[in-house]
Amino acid sequence: MSCPFASTERSRPQRSPKRVGFEREPIYAVVDEAPICHVGFTQPDGQPFVIPTIHARKGDTLYFHGSTQSRLLQAIASGNPICCTFTFLDGIVAARSAMHHSMNYRSVVAFGSGHLVTDEAERWEAFELTVEKLIPGRWENCRQPNESEAKVTAIAALKIEEASLKVRSGPVSDIASDLDGPYWAGVIPTEMKVLNPEPDPHLPQGSTTPDHIQALVKPC
Numbered sequence: 001m002s003c004p005f006a007s008t009e010r011s012r013p014q015r016s017p018k019r020v021g022f023e024r025e026p027i028y029a030v031v032d033e034a035p036i037c038h039v040g041f042t043q044p045d046g047q048p049f050v051i052p053t054i055h056a057r058k059g060d061t062l063y064f065h066g067s068t069q070s071r072l073l074q075a076i077a078s079g080n081p082i083c084c085t086f087t088f089l090d091g092i093v094a095a096r097s098a099m100h101h102s103m104n105y106r107s108v109v110a111f112g113s114g115h116l117v118t119d120e121a122e123r124w125e126a127f128e129l130t131v132e133k134l135i136p137g138r139w140e141n142c143r144q145p146n147e148s149e150a151k152v153t154a155i156a157a158l159k160i161e162e163a164s165l166k167v168r169s170g171p172v173s174d175i176a177s178d179l180d181g182p183y184w185a186g187v188i189p190t191e192m193k194v195l196n197p198e199p200d201p202h203l204p205q206g207s208t209t210p211d212h213i214q215a216l217v218k219p220c
Contacts, residue, residue, distance in 0.1 A: 010111060011162040021165045024060075030108045030165060031057055032133075034086035035192070039064070041075040041082050049075075055084075056129035062110075062158040063117070063126040076156035077116035084110045084158070090169065092188040096178040104187060107166050114158035126155045137212030194218065 004022040037055040042048045051072045056063045066073045091104035117123050128139045172185045194216045
């Protein structure tokens with residue numbers, strides 16, 4: 001069993017410590033499920049940026065790909081500190097009191113430093129991991145990168161050094177004096193949903209949706 005991340009001043013949230021965890025397995029469950037990662041970094045001139053992007057993970061390493069001129073990829077490859085966040089909204093919490101409205105959520109904040117991947121075998125693996133992260137089974141069912149595409153694409157790897165998970169779940173937390181009030185309270189669940197695929201109009205007539213695509217659509 002893998003050891004938890006260390007609880008440090010940088011990774012430890014300052015509020016609601018009972019909602020916080022440092023175990024790798026639940027942290028990586030959120031990282032792997034999240035379709036988008038927000039990456040924060042500071043330019044040499046001091047200008048901060050937070051950029052949304054897709055990602056893939058292997059072990060404690062995150063992979064990002066983009067143009068060789070990408071500001072994001074250059075920032076990760078610089079070796080300077082990077083902060084990544086991954087968030088799911090699971091419900092809107094409507095309380096009797098305006099001050100006790102909240103959200104049910106799962107959120108990971110991860111810190112690390114990165115480098116540019118130059119090993120061709122690792123680069124190719126990162127290409128595959130990224131495609132498979134989007135659509136499991138897709139790598140073997142699409143044209144893989146050709147030489148010119150690979151040449152203009154950079155791959156950056158970020159080693160996760162610290163990370164924490166914060167979760168809020170369950171019902172409203174109203175104060176006792178509000179419980180007999182006239183206002184409705186409860187949780188409005190939310191979810192991310194994949195809808196039926198829309199075929200490209202240039203597909204040959206009569207083409208059917210492949211199983212690995214249809215598998216993304218969960219039954220109601």
